[in-house]
Ligand SMILES: [Zn+2]
């Protein structure tokens with residue numbers, strides 16, 4: 315992924331982003347022992363940067379942005395697609411309500 319200067323690039327492609335969206339908050343395990351739920355904290359994820367084209371798609375629900383919380387990634391990508399660590403990007407949004 316290339317980024318020119320401080321210009322953010324779209325999380326779904328390499329075009330420069332025209333807008334950023336505040337993501338919904340979600341609770342993620344961030345402890346030494348991930349099996350201990352008391353380590354779960356609400357993590358404020360960075361804003362989602364999108365190019366005009368993808369911002370439109372996301373708004374229409376044609377594309378969904380996911381997040382990979384693997385320490386090696388912690389990036390956005392297209393939901394369900396493999397991230398650089400090999401795991402899929404996971405659904406954003408509150409809790410396990412769906
Ligand atoms: Zn894009």
Ligand SMILES: [Zn+2]
Pocket residue numbers: 382383384386387388397398399400401
């Ligand atoms: Zn990953």
